[in-house]
Amino acid sequence: MKRLGMTLAGLVGLALISGCAPTAPVATDSPSADVMVSPVPVPMPTPTSTPTPTPTGPVAPLTGLRVFEPEIGPALCIKIENAPQARPQLGLNSADIVYEEVVEGGITRFMAVYQSTIPPTVEPVRSIRPMDPNIALPFRCALVFSGGQSQFVSAAAATGIQLMTMDRGDPGFSRDPDKTRVAPHNVIGDMSVFISKVNPAKNNGTDPTPSPWGFAESADQSTAGANGTATATMTVTMSGGEVPHWTWDATSGKWLRFDALNPAMTRTGADDSTATQIAASNVVAISVRIAGTKYVDPAGSPVPETVVNNSSGTGVLASDGKTVPIKWSKDGAKDPIVLTDENDNPVTLTPGNTWVELVPTYGSITTV
Secondary structure, three states, rough: HHHHHHHHHHHHHHHHHHOOOOOOOOOOOOOOOOOOOOOOOOOOOOOOOOOOOOOOEEEEEOOOOOOOOOOOOOOEEEEOOHHHHHHHEEOOOOEEEEEEEEEEHOOOOEEEEEEOOOOOOOOOOOOOOOHHHHHHHHHOOOOEEEOOOOHHHHHHOOOOOEEEEEEEOOOEEEOOOOOOOOOOOOEEEHHHHHHHHOOOOOOOOOOOOOOEEOOOOHHHHHHHHHEEEEOOEEEOOOOOOOOEEEEEEEEOOEEEEEEOOOEEEEEEOOHHHHOOEEOOOOOEEEEEEEEEEEEOOOOOOOEEEEEEEOOEEEEEEEEOOEEEEEEEEEEEOOOOOOEEEOOEEEOEEEOOEEEEEEEEEOOOOOOO
16 A cells, blocks of 8 residues: 555656646556556547528618618718728728729729628728719718819709718718828728718608619529629729729639739728728629810819710629620619610629729720
8 A cells, every 4th residue: 555655646746747637546456566557538529610690681782692780771872092092991891882983193983882881980081073973872872072172062962962071070080190191091981970970861761772783692693603704804994094903713702803913902990901802792894984074183184074874885794703794874863873784684793792893985894
């Protein structure tokens, strides 16, 4: 018995030195034999995966996807800058739909439509242009912008659309304190404030936001997915300075945006380390007429206007790694842009977010 006690003590000491708890001794038939200790295997817990939550709310009209919330709120149409000084923008991947339009000086600007997913903030909010109400009105949204020439603001107000603008002192706007982002490329929009200020008496009252197009049950059942041509890249020439292209990424099932050869990025937070590449389930590129106006910007560059009302044309729809030729048309200011195939049948898109490229007729749409 004494020998057994000594052996246990030694074992305990050895366990303490090695950082492990002692293992219970195994009894033997011979009292004079040293006790041999065999490690007892400890079963590892079976890993369990966290199930992905299933949205149980209504289907969002602008994405065709079901949401988590019990109801879907109003839409916000927000002007977002796309000059190099503005990149990477904040919150673009949260938008249901983004329109890219040509403005003065050979650059483009975005109108981002938010409804199913509302990020805390967006940046940089910029000024209004003459075509903006015609794009925004079909969504029955508030039009949010930093400012603009008085004639453009007055023309927008005359349409009856609700305006939220920094220049007028409306709430929800601030300047980014990050010194690397300088005015006018640093206007932050507080989305919760904007949502709280939406006036239900405007934009057709409490009528729900209409869907501008149909959505298929799945990507492979969409018009392009079912009938399109396999496409790796779609390039659009917007102007001499802006030639974005979209590359199909089969892993994510998304089209990824590039500005020239560089991935186009968007932030989810204040710091650039939160940036991820801009991605879309659908890219709609339509050929539109650009009209001149009698107005110029502060640098003296003529302000163009994208003509969409009472107009029609052709384009390309990209979904599910494929592209298909389409037609488009738009009647009055409050009517949506209607998309059809070449036989005038309505097209369906892949459920998810959509980018619409308003490509000038002097530009080009190239697929490879």
